[in-house]
Amino acid sequence: MRVRRQQPVNTGIDPVAAADKLLAMPFTTATLHFFRGLARNNRKPWFEAHRAEYDGVVVAPMRELIEEMDVRLASFAPEITGDPKRSMFRIYRDIRFSKDKSPYKTHAACWFYHKDGSRAVGREAAGGGAGFYFQIAPGSCFTGGGMWMPPKEALHNLRDADHPAARWLRLQSFTLGRELRDAQALGARLPALLAADFRLIVPLVRWINDVLGLQAAERR
Numbered sequence: 001m002r003v004r005r006q007q008p009v010n011t012g013i014d015p016v017a018a019a020d021k022l023l024a025m026p027f028t029t030a031t032l033h034f035f036r037g038l039a040r041n042n043r044k045p046w047f048e049a050h051r052a053e054y055d056g057v058v059v060a061p062m063r064e065l066i067e068e069m070d071v072r073l074a075s076f077a078p079e080i081t082g083d084p085k086r087s088m089f090r091i092y093r094d095i096r097f098s099k100d101k102s103p104y105k106t107h108a109a110c111w112f113y114h115k116d117g118s119r120a121v122g123r124e125a126a127g128g129g130a131g132f133y134f135q136i137a138p139g140s141c142f143t144g145g146g147m148w149m150p151p152k153e154a155l156h157n158l159r160d161a162d163h164p165a166a167r168w169l170r171l172q173s174f175t176l177g178r179e180l181r182d183a184q185a186l187g188a189r190l191p192a193l194l195a196a197d198f199r200l201i202v203p204l205v206r207w208i209n210d211v212l213g214l215q216a217a218e219r220r
Contacts, residue, residue: 022188042102079217107137130208141185144177145201
């Protein structure tokens, strides 16, 4: 599927000023240090003993990143939103059907989603759509977008859609993304990097959402 660069809409936001804005509380090496410790000690007593560290070096910078990306999205994908209280994925793993009973994820991630759809993702996420994703973990940082494992009805609608790249619609997920070096995920300039990547994925996100009845917007 060929992705074209999306032209920004006029929202009154100065793109130069936005690009130069730096995070006040970025992810740091302390963030990666916490997840390395959690990977070695994936147990509730250890996590509870380090909860303040988790809140300080993982949750706080993630919430600031979400707020900053929500502002930036208004300039090129206003229908996609980030909410500090809803965009960050919980750290608790769903272990109901897993042989691995480790209670915690060893990464942090957030999801930017269509304002008129559900924020949920995956097979059981009725009403959801395409959006943008960021993940941070030691040696496993990632940015991308699209729709992962759509529910049955959404998958059926996408496969029935008329598109010149119809052969790709036989897949189970429709995503684009890339791995980041740890150093790219750390520091105050992360929002500019994510915004540049997200812009390239906007055509895919908007095509999926349009098929699912979630419309693009020119402004908020």
